[in-house]
Amino acid sequence: MVLWHAFNSLPTWHRKMVLILSILVMMLAAWPSERAVATRVDDNDNELAVEQQVDEEALLARAEPVTPPKPRYVTRQVKVRSGDNMGVIFQRLGLSTADLHLIDQLEGTDTLRLLRPGQELTFKLTQGGELHSLYYPHSLEQALKVSRKDDSFTARAVRLELDTREASAQGSIRSSFWGAAVEAGMTEDQIMDLAAIFGWDIDFAQDLQPGDSFRVLFEEKYQDEERVASGDILAAEFINQGEIYRAVLSEDGNYYTPAGKAMRKSFxxxxxxxxxxxxxxxxxxxxxxxxxxxxxxxxxxxxxxxxxxxxxxxxxxxxxxxxxxxxxxxxxxxxxxxxxxxxxxxxxxxxxxxxxxxxxxxxxxxxxxxxxxxxxxxxxxxxxxxxxxxxxxxxQAETLSGNALSRFKVQARQQLAKLEQPQLQLAQRRDAS
Ligand SMILES: [Zn+2]
Structure with a gap:
């Protein structure tokens, strides 16, 4: 806050200089990572291939060529195409069908029969081209790891850690709710969720007017610093024709008004x-x-x-x-x-x-x-x-009461405060750029 006042008291040209300088500094900070390339290092048998960021220029600048140690395993990333199954993929990689048969008989490998186009599998092969291990993240939170052991293989489920973060979005409707929500950076699922939360009070097909506005606080799931999914909407506000509607997600999984009345209605x-x-x-x-x-x-x-x-x-x-x-x-x-x-x-x-x-x-x-x-x-x-x-x-459908209501009210106050916090919106805008 003090900084902000100091900043505001500066003459206009000075403020511009400060802004330009800070933008330059941020760009410089972001520069190397944008130029970086990802390489895989496979000289060890880690759970996952280790991603290393290598700066191209730093590599080029090195005087003498460096010969990396020969990796023990070769990693092959396979993206499932339509019509693929494990048999087809094994054939494509030149792997033994006998191995596939062994894997197929293992407990917990059924998911390998349910490959979907677009999914990615990671195969580690020996220098001789034999299967060493395979890794299949079949959902956002679950993966299957199959590794060679003695004459056969072992399979085990791996739980993937997802980071949950909070973010917010807001928009004002000019020509359509959908357009405004997309512009606010919301995903299709989030837009549908938001409409479903308020769909009991607002007819999204006919009641919306230019000037209507909305604010949303939601969760996002991250894996290795990458956004992989949008989570639940935690709180939301919709102003329709001057009327304010607010909803907060309760621990019971339903949405309620800040006073604890269910958003869900009989119609x-x-x-x-x-x-x-x-x-x-x-x-x-x-x-x-x-x-x-x-x-x-x-x-x-x-x-x-x-x-x-x-x-x-x-x-x-x-x-x-x-x-x-x-x-x-x-x-x-x-x-x-x-x-x-x-x-x-x-x-x-x-x-x-x-x-x-x-x-x-x-x-x-x-x-x-x-x-x-x-x-x-x-x-x-x-x-x-x-x-x-x-x-x-x-x-009216059900209403919270007793302890559940008291707990919810505390939670609702916190969530709605976050919804109104400008810092969160700043963070969101920075993410979007
Ligand atoms: Zn009619």
């Missing part, structure tokens, strides 16, 4: 995932056939034909059929005298009498019945009366 705000909706900003829609603004009994979602339509809540299918007005339709009855209706489907995927779960696909969006273009017409009926599901106060 989804929208029966269509927002990612299928072409425009998040819907002007007041005219009736597709009459062209008049009429007291519409439902909400129309325009999305491509074939878009999956979800049951907004759990319940049972009370009607599933076809007529000339509704086209293919599905009606679902839920606990508490609620009925939801889904019209104009290209296909129904449930039948009358069937129980459905919240989020389950009940049909595909279409343009059947009395319509001018494909869309989902969605109705929400309470006790026989049509309601606007977007403004309706929906039945």
């Amino acid at each position: 989804l705000r929208a029966p269509v995932n927002f990612k299928y909706i072409s425009s998040n900003f819907n002007p007041r829609r005219l009736h597709p056939v009459t062209g008049k603004v009429r007291p519409h009994n439902g909400i129309d979602y325009v999305a491509p034909v074939g878009t999956p339509i979800m049951a907004a809540g759990s319940g049972s299918v009370v009607a599933a059929g076809y007529n000339q007005f509704n086209g293919n339709y599905v009606f679902i009855k839920h606990a508490g005298n609620y009925v939801t209706k889904y019209l104009h489907l290209s296909k129904r995927t449930v039948n009358k009498g069937q129980r459905v779960k919240q989020g389950q696909t009940i049909g595909l969006l279409g343009g059947t019945g009395r319509v001018t273009g494909p869309h989902l017409h969605y109705e929400f009926v309470v006790g026989g009366i049509h309601k606007n599901p977007r403004t309706l106060i929906l039945p």
Whole structure:
């Protein structure tokens, strides 16, 4: 802080010089690692091949050529291609099928039968080209290590250490939520997670407005200083049309408001995932056939034909059929005298009498019945009366209480404070550059 004030009190040209100098220093610090090349050193039999960063220029600058000691093993990295299996890979490396047969009979090597394209295996071969060991990280946190022992092999599972770090992102919506979230550096999974957290309160398909904004605190998984996966969203804030929504992940794995009310509700705000909706900003829609603004009994979602339509809540299918007005339709009855209706489907995927779960696909969006273009017409009926599901106060799901609530409140305060910490955002921006 003192430094910052000192910095601010400097004349403008001086401040610029300080900035330029610090940027130069940072660039110089980053320089060698960018020019570095990775080489593998295989003269020992470590768990993993040791990665060494060698500066090209430093090598070139050496006066006399250095002959490295001959490695005992040759390392071969194999990237699994589509259609590959261990047999094919062994053949490609010129390895013995008898060895593969021995390995296949070992306990715990079943994962080798489930190779997926893009995965990487590390083989260590003797100078004579025989298999010495093989290493297969089959998930982010698990690897299989097979090593030659006497006349056969041994297999063991290796737990991979992942570093968990926290990071944050924030954005403001100009044209689309998706675009703003991508711009904020969020991954596709994180965007979907964020929409799912607030999907009970905000209709991401229709409620968003330019100027809406969001902040997210999340985990990231690192392996050897490399980001390998995005972890859970720990806390998030979404401001929709001036209304502030906040959610914090609890130790029970669910999201709650800072006051401890579950984010999850008995009904989804929208029966269509927002990612299928072409425009998040819907002007007041005219009736597709009459062209008049009429007291519409439902909400129309325009999305491509074939878009999956979800049951907004759990319940049972009370009607599933076809007529000339509704086209293919599905009606679902839920606990508490609620009925939801889904019209104009290209296909129904449930039948009358069937129980459905919240989020389950009940049909595909279409343009059947009395319509001018494909869309989902969605109705929400309470006790026989049509309601606007977007403004309706929906039945509240569970709330934390007692000790769980007290613990959660402490945790929520900490997480929300982090969400508002500018230092974290600075760190995030530096990562992104
Ligand atoms: Zn409609």
